[in-house]
Amino acid sequence: MRKIIHLDMDCFFAAVEMRDNPAYQNMPIAVGGQGRRSVLCTCNYPARQFGVRSAMPNHQALQLCPTLIILPIRMQDYRDVSKKVFSILHRYTPLVEVVSIDEAYLDVTNCPLNGGSATYIANAIRHDIYQETQLTASAGVAPNKFLAKIASDENKPNGQFVITPETLHEFVRTLPLEKIPGVGKATIEKLHQLGLYTGQDAIDYGETALTARFGKFGQLIFERAQGIDNREIVLYRERKSIGVEKTLIENIIGFPDCWQTLKSLTPELQRRIAQKKAFNRIKKLGVKIKFADFTQTTVEQQAVGLDMGVFQALLEKGLARDRTQAVRLIGIHVGLETINQEQQLRLPLEQTTSE
Numbered sequence: 001m002r003k004i005i006h007l008d009m010d011c012f013f014a015a016v017e018m019r020d021n022p023a024y025q026n027m028p029i030a031v032g033g034q035g036r037r038s039v040l041c042t043c044n045y046p047a048r049q050f051g052v053r054s055a056m057p058n059h060q061a062l063q064l065c066p067t068l069i070i071l072p073i074r075m076q077d078y079r080d081v082s083k084k085v086f087s088i089l090h091r092y093t094p095l096v097e098v099v100s101i102d103e104a105y106l107d108v109t110n111c112p113l114n115g116g117s118a119t120y121i122a123n124a125i126r127h128d129i130y131q132e133t134q135l136t137a138s139a140g141v142a143p144n145k146f147l148a149k150i151a152s153d154e155n156k157p158n159g160q161f162v163i164t165p166e167t168l169h170e171f172v173r174t175l176p177l178e179k180i181p182g183v184g185k186a187t188i189e190k191l192h193q194l195g196l197y198t199g200q201d202a203i204d205y206g207e208t209a210l211t212a213r214f215g216k217f218g219q220l221i222f223e224r225a226q227g228i229d230n231r232e233i234v235l236y237r238e239r240k241s242i243g244v245e246k247t248l249i250e251n252i253i254g255f256p257d258c259w260q261t262l263k264s265l266t267p268e269l270q271r272r273i274a275q276k277k278a279f280n281r282i283k284k285l286g287v288k289i290k291f292a293d294f295t296q297t298t299v300e301q302q303a304v305g306l307d308m309g310v311f312q313a314l315l316e317k318g319l320a321r322d323r324t325q326a327v328r329l330i331g332i333h334v335g336l337e338t339i340n341q342e343q344q345l346r347l348p349l350e351q352t353t354s355e
Helices: 012-020 058-064 075-092 118-133 145-151 168-173 186-195 199-205 207-214 216-226 255-275 308-319 340-348
Strands: 004-009 029-034 038-044 069-071 096-100 102-109 137-142 161-162 241-252 281-291 296-302 326-334
Touching: 004 118, 012 029, 012 038, 012 075, 029 102, 038 058, 058 069, 075 096, 075 118, 096 161, 102 145, 118 137, 118 161, 137 145, 137 216, 168 199, 186 207, 186 326, 199 207, 199 216, 207 216, 241 255, 241 281, 255 308, 255 326, 281 308, 296 308, 308 326
Parallel strands: 029 069, 137 161
Antiparallel strands: 004 102, 004 137, 029 038, 096 102, 241 326, 281 296, 281 326
């Protein structure tokens, strides 16, 4: 049986801000864009008590919490702290899968430290992180990635939860189906219409019936409801796309204004592509549009290299999907060709890992 740890830093960006400015410790703060129409990256726990959450528009967050302090993003500082955290993880095992700047999976099945106990290893890691960064992390310990991810959220912040092989079946039996990754609002509504709320409900309904209703995802729901997840730790996470987007200060309408906005994004997109040395891997271009009512559409087309003519055609196509509405956000991105395994091994880690 494998021993997997999912480690998640607690409200990471906000925690760095509170560490660097102790005056923020008991104040509701968030980190995000500074415009009224920007969105929050994260917020601390005092802010969450007001209902503020990540990805919430600034103006909505301020309505819920008028005293909320929204701090600008200091990405380089967060990356520097992240590097320290991941260096700590690699002291315990080379099998570290970086999920994001503040989250990772570790396979400690064969780690001899701390008596080989995954529980003690997770505690030791969290202790080291706090001693060396003055930040807290939460951890989940389980026989697979799916359960470890759920467990890490059970005792947040600065907590730990362990699912052993002996407690696994009881845990998933009562697990709400909405906690299964990929089960979003639409899917959970359909599951509830069928009378399915927990892992046991899904098991009783049966794999055949779930697959008939939801296709391959129904099979995955059935497996997760039993606590089954055979995914391995992925040491190299290849970047599949690079993009940039802008939430507008004021809504705009019509192709000319949208086109000017799109063109203004291309220098930053070019910079990011150059930074990742990915110009020769471009295989697709895409345009994202978010309308005034927050509905959004994405249009893509195969392409070799950056082609403004393709971007123009995609923008026209996207706008045609709802000509009656103003636009509040425009984004552009490139899809990248997959690097084969031999090429991957020759690349430095930062070129094959998502930020």
